[in-house]
Amino acid sequence: MRHLSRQTRFSRQARFSRQALAGVALAACLAGFSLPSQAASTVVKVVLLDPSVDSTIKGMEITAQPSTLRAGLVTFKVTNPSPGTIHEMIVVRPAADGKPMPYDDKTDRVNEDGIHSMGEVSERKPGEAGTLSVVLQPGSYLLMYNIAGHYKAGMWTTLTVTP
Numbered sequence: 001m002r003h004l005s006r007q008t009r010f011s012r013q014a015r016f017s018r019q020a021l022a023g024v025a026l027a028a029c030l031a032g033f034s035l036p037s038q039a040a041s042t043v044v045k046v047v048l049l050d051p052s053v054d055s056t057i058k059g060m061e062i063t064a065q066p067s068t069l070r071a072g073l074v075t076f077k078v079t080n081p082s083p084g085t086i087h088e089m090i091v092v093r094p095a096a097d098g099k100p101m102p103y104d105d106k107t108d109r110v111n112e113d114g115i116h117s118m119g120e121v122s123e124r125k126p127g128e129a130g131t132l133s134v135v136l137q138p139g140s141y142l143l144m145y146n147i148a149g150h151y152k153a154g155m156w157t158t159l160t161v162t163p
């Protein structure tokens with residue numbers, strides 16, 4: 001039942017997109033120019049969170065909006081609203097076999113030699129922001145922090161890129 005309603009919603013969205021696209025194409029024709037072959041980059045807003053930002057947060061968190069997006073050029077706009085803690089964001093392509101990130105207990109960090117990093121916004125000070133633009137192919141990605149202890153405290157989230 002739930003599956004059916006999700007499918008219905010999807011086909012509605014697909015229909016809407018086609019109509020919207022037709023409208024844009026018509027507007028472009030009327031204005032006398034053609035559509036660019038590549039869509040503009042998708043913006044993903046990323047917020048780095050810990051209990052000093054919101055006391056309901058137990059460990060550490062990272063939020064991404066949207067968390068599902070189309071393949072192509074993606075621009076991550078990362079903010080660290082924490083009043084006292086440095087945070088960062090690394091975009092990682094997880095192993096295809098679903099193995100967990102290789103962890104080094106001595107440094108309390110993910111071993112970056114053992115992961116496929118697509119780029120990062122490194123070590124933002126409290127209140128700082130940063131931007132990363134990267135071309136993402138369809139697949140699953142992790143957004144994570146790798147400052148000592150942060151990944152283990154829950155500072156990661158998933159990103160789904162569709163064709």
Ligand SMILES: [Cu+2]
Nearest residue numbers: 087088145150
């Ligand atoms: Cu962090």
